Amino acid sequence: MDMLRQEVSLKEEMTGRANEAVMMEDEPADLRSRVRAYERGLILAALESTGGNQRQAAARLGLLATTFHEKLKRYGIRPRPTVDGDETD
Numbered sequence: 001m002d003m004l005r006q007e008v009s010l011k012e013e014m015t016g017r018a019n020e021a022v023m024m025e026d027e028p029a030d031l032r033s034r035v036r037a038y039e040r041g042l043i044l045a046a047l048e049s050t051g052g053n054q055r056q057a058a059a060r061l062g063l064l065a066t067t068f069h070e071k072l073k074r075y076g077i078r079p080r081p082t083v084d085g086d087e088t089d
Contacts, residue, residue: 040075
């Protein structure tokens with residue numbers, strides 16, 4: 001049961017960070033811009049929660065590694081290398 005609580009807590013944390021990214025904009029944005037900001041926030045939160053491990057971040061988001069890497073490129077996100085060297089897959 002503790003594992004389930006941790007997973008729910010992680011999802012709430014990731015969603016909160018993504019929402020912060022969307023709300024940081026001063027001007028009202030169109031839906032597409034808000035969705036992109038939300039998605040970018042989720043990716044950044046997943047990377048942060050995994051210590052920059054891209055495989056784990058992709059798995060937490062339910063994405064294939066190739067899709068995850070496409071999104072990193074699209075949003076200009078360059079994760080820092082992790083201790084175990086899993087910066088690129």
